[in-house]
């Protein structure tokens with residue numbers, strides 16, 4: 319299996335804080351059957367490590383050496399989890415190679431947990447027109463995507479892909495998110511399962527328990543594709559081979575439910 323999303327570089331963000339912890343996490347990953355892991359530290363200007371300092375590259379190299387010394391065979395690749403800010407397009411122009419996954423045309427994007435900004439489709443269009451494929455990190459942890467999977471389906475229709483967290487299947491982020499991730503899977507809106515690991519205790523790099531649960535819903539071959547074939551295609555910069563047919567989400571957003579009667583009232587009044 320390939321874990322596309324991991325906060326494993328010591329001291330870079332809120333993931334592993336020491337080299338010993340990072341090595342412990344890599345041991346867990348190997349035991350789970352993970353052969354490749356992409357280090358994706360948070361990139362959030364002002365909050366986390368600045369790109370110019372090139373600390374990410376240095377820390378990745380240090381961890382590779384330490385893992386090899388420990389006899390670990392796991393392959394460590396570079397990437398980032400890029401928080402969406404108004405500077406995103408400028409940052410990508412300046413640092414594309416450092417931001418994408420393993421030098422590919424795939425880019426991990428992190429939304430805030432409580433909203434999706436109104437210009438999201440324009441931003442995605444802009445990224446896609448720059449030959450980048452945005453991968454939305456854990457949409458099941460965003461309140462809007464959870465409530466309105468239709469919006470997610472529309473972004474996927476544009477060419478965006480979605481990664482959900484293995485911990486979401488196990489209830490690590492609460493029951494609402496656990497139910498939500500299963501719903502996204504049923505709707506055909508999931509292209510990858512990754513760990514989004516932050517430590518060895520509560521959010522470890524373990525994928526197989528989530529794959530077992532996913533297999534009960536979409537079948538073992540499709541569940542396997544979410545952690546093997548699809549992430550392998552990403553790190554090799556190919557189109558993903560498993561692309562589920564999205565089902566039509568039936569929900570109507572709360573905001574539309576509220577706006578629609580008001581809109582009707584005014585439009586009738588005009589007549």
Ligand SMILES: [Fe+2]
Pocket residue numbers: 323325399455514
């Ligand atoms: Fe993350």
